[in-house]
Amino acid sequence: MDIYKSYHKGGLFFLKDRQKVLQGISFSVKQGECVGLIGESGSGKSTLSRLVLGLEKPDKGEVKVEGDNILTWRKKNLGQMSVVFQDYNTATNPRFTIQEIIAEPLFTLPQKKGITTLVLELLDKVGLSAKLLARYPHELSGGQLQRVCLARAISTQPRLMVLDEALSSLDVSIQVQILELLRNLKKDLNLTYLFIAHDIQTITYLCDQVLFLYQGKILEQLPSCELSTAKNDYAKRLLASVITFDDYDYDENLPVVHDEPQYNRR
Numbered sequence: 001m002d003i004y005k006s007y008h009k010g011g012l013f014f015l016k017d018r019q020k021v022l023q024g025i026s027f028s029v030k031q032g033e034c035v036g037l038i039g040e041s042g043s044g045k046s047t048l049s050r051l052v053l054g055l056e057k058p059d060k061g062e063v064k065v066e067g068d069n070i071l072t073w074r075k076k077n078l079g080q081m082s083v084v085f086q087d088y089n090t091a092t093n094p095r096f097t098i099q100e101i102i103a104e105p106l107f108t109l110p111q112k113k114g115i116t117t118l119v120l121e122l123l124d125k126v127g128l129s130a131k132l133l134a135r136y137p138h139e140l141s142g143g144q145l146q147r148v149c150l151a152r153a154i155s156t157q158p159r160l161m162v163l164d165e166a167l168s169s170l171d172v173s174i175q176v177q178i179l180e181l182l183r184n185l186k187k188d189l190n191l192t193y194l195f196i197a198h199d200i201q202t203i204t205y206l207c208d209q210v211l212f213l214y215q216g217k218i219l220e221q222l223p224s225c226e227l228s229t230a231k232n233d234y235a236k237r238l239l240a241s242v243i244t245f246d247d248y249d250y251d252e253n254l255p256v257v258h259d260e261p262q263y264n265r266r
Contacts, residue, residue: 001026003061005047021047022058023216031159034186034193036207036224038200038238044216045196049164052194053083065160079109079156086165088145092137098123099133102152109156122151125188126181143174147181154185162194167202179205200238212238 003025006018022044029035039045050056051063054070065073065081074081082105085091092101102119106112120130126147137145146166153161163182167175183206185191197203203210204224212220212235220232230236 001061001063003048003051003058003063005044005051005056005058021216022051025061025213025216025218027211027218027221029160029192029194031192032186032190033209034195034207035209035211036195036197036203037211037213038197038203039213040198042215043213045198045213046164048213049083049162049194049196053081053162077159079105080158081160081162082153082156082158083162083164084146084149084153084166086168088142088149088169089137091149092145094137096136097133098135098137098140098148101137101148102155105152105156118155119151122155125154125185126151127177142170143178146170146174146178150178150181150185154189154191157189158191160192160194162196164196165198166195168197168199175202182206200241 003022004020005022006020009017009019025044025048027035037045037048047056051058052070054063054074063070068076096104099116099119102122103115106115106118119133123130123132128144128147128151132140132144137148140148149166167178170178179202182193186193193206195203195207204227207224210222210224210227211218212232214234220230220235222230222235227239230239
């Protein structure tokens with residue numbers, strides 16, 4: 001990839017001044033793998049996710065999927081890349097029902113029959129009741145609405161899913177449930193994840209490989225089973241703060257959904 005990205009600092013007097021955001025980023029994600037990208041605020045995580053999704057172009061370098069430029073690949077593979085963002089409220093249309101939100105990507109595909117049945121199957125996959133179909137986003141809890149976003153993201157049977165801080169706005173107990181859901185979906189659907197977060201706990205729970213991003217550079221890349229061998233000081237500092245989710249006190253026998261709707265919570 002060897003990606004570089006910068007932005008104008010702003011104002012007419014600063015047109016020649018640019019803020020370097022990403023500097024020589026290179027990594028790969030194998031099919032069926034979850035690669036975690038961790039870094040603090042301002043490290044360039046969100047910029048990198050936009051480049052990977054093809055929403056922005058790099059100043060230098062190229063994002064490729066299966067040998068093709070990302071924009072070319074997306075045109076040739078409709079629905080094969082999806083994304084789940086941090087803010088589930090702005091990621092959903094408040095005027096759409098839950099059924100319409102999940103079904104929305106399906107209407108971009110040639111096959112448009114049986115969508116209602118598929119939406120019901122997707123709801124079941126993410127542990128939600130069919131009773132929610134006619135409801136609106138403000139009638140669901142945060143955990144439920146993020147599950148709706150996940151259902152929408154897997155609706156087109158993508159091969160690659162980008163999760164951009166997808167759990168950071170949720171309570172820890174709900175994060176645990178959705179992480180387990182993501183793990184099961186990855187196994188059942190053979191999904192490939194690029195999992196972007198600032199929390200080492202979520203990264204180590206789900207990911208096969210971990211990339212440490214700091215000030216626009218990847219400082220270290222390690223398999224999640226070899227994190228104890230980290231040599232970079234920044235990576236060591238993050239790892240020293242880890243409290244794994246396996247230590248969190250929750251009942252594994254609970255159903256996937258136990259967060260109740262919070263009506264009219266806006």
